[in-house]
Amino acid sequence: MPNRLMIGTRIRERRVLSGIRQSDLARQAGISPSYLNLIEHNHRRIGGKTLLKLAEVLDVEPSLLSDGAEATLLAGLREAAGEPDGEGPELSRIEEFAGRFPGWASLLNELCRRNQALERTIETLTDRLAHDPFLADSLHEVISSVTAIRSTSSILVETESLEPEWQARFHRNINEDSARLTEGAQALVRYLEAAPNKEAEVQSPQDEMHAYLAAREHHVAELERDMAGPRDVARLVEAAAAQGMSSPAQSLTRDVLSRYLDDARALPKRAFLSHIEAIGLKPAELAEATGADMACVFRRLATLPEAEVGPVGLVVCDTSGTFLLRKPLDGFAMPRIAGACALWPLFQVLGQPQRPTRLRLRQAGRGGEVVEAFAVAVPTGPVSFEHPPLTLAHMLLLPDPGETAGKVRELGVSCRICPIKDCVARREPSIIAEGF
Amino acid sequence: MGKKVLLIEDEPNIIEAVSFILSRDGWDVKTHSNGHDAMEAVRLREPDLIILDVMLPGKSGFDILAEIRVDADFAATPVLMLTARGQTKDREMAERAGASQYMTKPFSNADVLAAVRDLVGA
Numbered sequence: 001m002p003n004r005l006m007i008g009t010r011i012r013e014r015r016v017l018s019g020i021r022q023s024d025l026a027r028q029a030g031i032s033p034s035y036l037n038l039i040e041h042n043h044r045r046i047g048g049k050t051l052l053k054l055a056e057v058l059d060v061e062p063s064l065l066s067d068g069a070e071a072t073l074l075a076g077l078r079e080a081a082g083e084p085d086g087e088g089p090e091l092s093r094i095e096e097f098a099g100r101f102p103g104w105a106s107l108l109n110e111l112c113r114r115n116q117a118l119e120r121t122i123e124t125l126t127d128r129l130a131h132d133p134f135l136a137d138s139l140h141e142v143i144s145s146v147t148a149i150r151s152t153s154s155i156l157v158e159t160e161s162l163e164p165e166w167q168a169r170f171h172r173n174i175n176e177d178s179a180r181l182t183e184g185a186q187a188l189v190r191y192l193e194a195a196p197n198k199e200a201e202v203q204s205p206q207d208e209m210h211a212y213l214a215a216r217e218h219h220v221a222e223l224e225r226d227m228a229g230p231r232d233v234a235r236l237v238e239a240a241a242a243q244g245m246s247s248p249a250q251s252l253t254r255d256v257l258s259r260y261l262d263d264a265r266a267l268p269k270r271a272f273l274s275h276i277e278a279i280g281l282k283p284a285e286l287a288e289a290t291g292a293d294m295a296c297v298f299r300r301l302a303t304l305p306e307a308e309v310g311p312v313g314l315v316v317c318d319t320s321g322t323f324l325l326r327k328p329l330d331g332f333a334m335p336r337i338a339g340a341c342a343l344w345p346l347f348q349v350l351g352q353p354q355r356p357t358r359l360r361l362r363q364a365g366r367g368g369e370v371v372e373a374f375a376v377a378v379p380t381g382p383v384s385f386e387h388p389p390l391t392l393a394h395m396l397l398l399p400d401p402g403e404t405a406g407k408v409r410e411l412g413v414s415c416r417i418c419p420i421k422d423c424v425a426r427r428e429p430s431i432i433a434e435g436f
Numbered sequence: 437m438g439k440k441v442l443l444i445e446d447e448p449n450i451i452e453a454v455s456f457i458l459s460r461d462g463w464d465v466k467t468h469s470n471g472h473d474a475m476e477a478v479r480l481r482e483p484d485l486i487i488l489d490v491m492l493p494g495k496s497g498f499d500i501l502a503e504i505r506v507d508a509d510f511a512a513t514p515v516l517m518l519t520a521r522g523q524t525k526d527r528e529m530a531e532r533a534g535a536s537q538y539m540t541k542p543f544s545n546a547d548v549l550a551a552v553r554d555l556v557g558a
Contacts, residue, residue, distance in 0.1 A: 140491060143520035144447050147542040151453035154545050159460070166456070173449040 007051070008042035009099040010065050014058045015040075029053040064102070073098055073109055080112035138188045145181040149174055206337060208249035209256060210326065212240055218327050219305050223261050224269050233257045256325060260303060266292050267300045273308060281309060281398055283374050284356065294356055295378045298396040302327050313371070313397030317346055319390060329397040331369025332361070333413045341418065342425040343411035345375040346395035353377045353391050360400060360408045364420045370400040370408055438462040439556055442483035444474050444500070445518065446492050454487070457545045458552065471495030475503045478510060485556050486510075487548075488535075490519035490526070498533050505534040514555035518543070 015025050022040070026033040031050060038044040046054075055062040074094060081089045090097075098105040129135065152170045156162065162170075222232050237245075237254045245253065267290055279285045281301065287294045302314035313329025322338045334340065340347075345359050356376040362368050377393040412418030415428045441463045445451050448469075455465045468477040471494035478486065486504065490497035497517060504510045514536040519526055530538045537551050 140520050143541050144450065147520075148447055148449035148453060150542045151457070151545055151548075152449060155453055155456055158545070169452070170456075173452060177449055 007046055007065055007099075008040045008044075009096060010102075011036075011046075011054055011058070012040040013100055014060055014065070018058060020058075025054070025057060028057045073102075073105055076109035076112065077105060080108055134191060135188075138184055138191065141184040142181060142188065145177040145184060148177045149181065152177070204337070205246055205248035205252055206323075208245055209252040212245065212249075212253055213256070213327070217306065218303050220257065220260055220303070223257065223264050226268070228261060228264065230258070230261065233261055259299070263296050263300045263303070266290075266296055269304070272300060273304070276304075276309060281312075283396060293378065294376045295392065295394045298374065298376070298394045301396060311399060315346060315395050315397075317350075317393050319350060319388075321347060321350075324392070329371060329399075332363060332371045332397055333368075335414045339414045339416075341412040341414055342427070343409065343423075344395065345373050345409075346393050349375045349377040350391055350393045351377075353379055353389075358405075360405050362408050362410055364410055364412055364418060372398045372401050372405060374398075438464045439484040440464045440466065440481060441485045441487060441552065442478060442481045443467045443487045444469070444477070444492065444497075445487070445489040446470060447489075453545075454548060457549060461549055461553075463552070471497075471500060474500045475507070478504060479507075482509075483513065485552055486513060486515045487552070488515055488517050490517060490530075498529060501530070501533045501535060516548075516551055516555060 015022065022036055023033045026036040029036070029050065030053060035044065039046050039050075051065055052062050055065050058065075077094055077098060078091070081091055081094070152173050156167065156170050156174075159166075220236070222228065222236060225232075233254060236257055237250050240253060241247075241250050272286075272290065275286055275289050279289060283294060283297050283301070286292075286301075287297045290297070292300070298314060299316075301309065302312045304312070306312075311329055312327070313332060314325065314327045315323055315334055316325040317323050317338075320338075321340070323334070323336070323340075326334050326336075328334050341363075345357050345361070349355065349357055354377070356374060358372070358374050360370055361373050362370045373395055375393060375395040377391045379389055380392045381387075381390045383389065410420065411425075412420055412423070415423075415426055416430060418426075418430050420426075441458055443451060443454055443458075443465060445454070445467070446469045451467050451469065455467060458465045466477075466481045466483065468474055468481075469492075471492035474488075474492070474495065488497045488500060492500070497519070501515060501517070504513065504515060515534070517530045517535040517538045518541060519530070519538070520541045527538050536555055539547065539551060
């Protein structure tokens with residue numbers, strides 16, 4: 001019972017710290033001074049009731065004196081000690097150490113655990129680096145051009161009386177390859193520089209469009225005016241282009257703003273806000289009261305200022321599961337384009353157009369909060385016999401309404417960063433090491 | 437007439453440079469630049485030596501090497517493997533697959549010449 005031995009040491013420690021005499025403590029706890037003396041010297045086991053009393057008198061949490069947490073602590077310390085070479089930590093006095101310096105001991109334990117977690121992260125990252133397809137491609141490109149340049153340039157230098165046609169040809173090849181090498185090396189540098197810094201990542205047109213919306217908090221005042229029309233959309237896009245927006249991003253932004261304009265016309269802000277005031281943030285009831293379709297209500301809610309309706313998240317995807325629009329909500333993370341957790345109700349409704357569903361969700365892992373999700377899929381584009389029906393799924397996210405709204409579904413962001421074990425929907429292993 | 441070498445590689449400028457130095461050295465150089473039908477090119481050209489890149493479009497150099505080795509006509513033909521990766525794992529893979537020699541890019545022309553001369557005993 002080595003783990004229990006330390007309790008006595010601790011009691012003694014606490015008593016001395018509090019400046020209480022052994023006989024006084026014994027009397028207040030209702031035990032004999034000699035029994036307490038035996039306990040303090042770890043010669044007697046201590047019963048639960050006595051422990052509680054002593055803790056009460058010493059004014060400490062009983063758990064601080066008991067050994068429940070300490071067994072773990074001691075195991076952790078032994079692990080931290082490892083197999084020391086030469087003069088390592090004094091393993092024989094490990095209980096004494098943990099008993100006398102609980103704070104230091106748990107700090108040591110915590111540092112050791114953290115160290116292990118970091119080692120695992122480094123292993124994972126190394127592994128990712130080694131299998132990074134972009135990195136492998138860029139390096140291959142660089143090596144190939146270097147190989148061609150080296151071989152060609154040594155032909156130019158070493159071949160005596162090289163015919164002018166060959167000479168010209170090899171010069172041209174070197175020129176070509178050096179341009180390729182430059183491009184490859186620059187791509188590599190850009191990639192590596194951007195890696196630790198999300199902001200500096202090479203932006204896709206989707207990122208540009210989302211950055212544009214995010215800068216306006218998804219509310220475009222120019223399109224809220226009664227007189228707003230397509231000309232305002234064109235003007236906004238022109239202004240964005242003047243700010244350096246790429247032309248693919250301009251096209252995406254034009255589409256999303258045109259949709260915004262249509263929604264704003266269907267649900268003018270002032271009238272819609274007064275409906276919300278009367279009904280609350282209830283998408284189905286709002287759709288019924290306004291006569292607008294549910295998806296339009298979702299999108300409209302996500303464009304209203306946070307100051308008026310509170311935080312609202314929205315994600316829209318097509319039949320392939322690719323995100324077309326995403327407005328994150330705090331506590332619910334979203335991948336950038338695709339590859340989200342298959343358990344999201346967003347994907348569930350794709351197979352059942354026009355059948356809305358409502359669920360409470362929580363993403364596993366750090367920072368996941370319960371949110372309320374409403375999802376609905378609506379057909380889009382012309383119906384024909386030649387094409388499969390196209391559907392857009394919408395998922396509206398609102399802060400958690402509380403337990404009355406039903407059970408919470410646990411799900412993830414995407415498999416690679418998801419800690420859920422034994423998940424039926426897992427399609428690839430997580431890079432998050434166990435217990436991280 | 438020099439000995440016949442078949443160069444299977446997908447980078448045009450590497451093909452040009454290697455062909456040039458080998459031709460000047462008296463080799464009859466044929467080239468082929470993709471993985472899919474590399475084995476057909478081998479059967480058609482019947483080379484005395486094959487220089488084979490590991491990273492080819494369509495099929496990996498290791499797979500092609502395996503095909504070469506199971507073909508009775510070419511089981512003993514020397515094969516010089518070229519790769520951009522010098523890791524021991526790749527080298528081991530190449531040796532196991534039956535490569536006669538293994539060279540890491542970027543290489544020097546002199547090394548290539550020495551290797552091919554060595555392999556064919558010229």
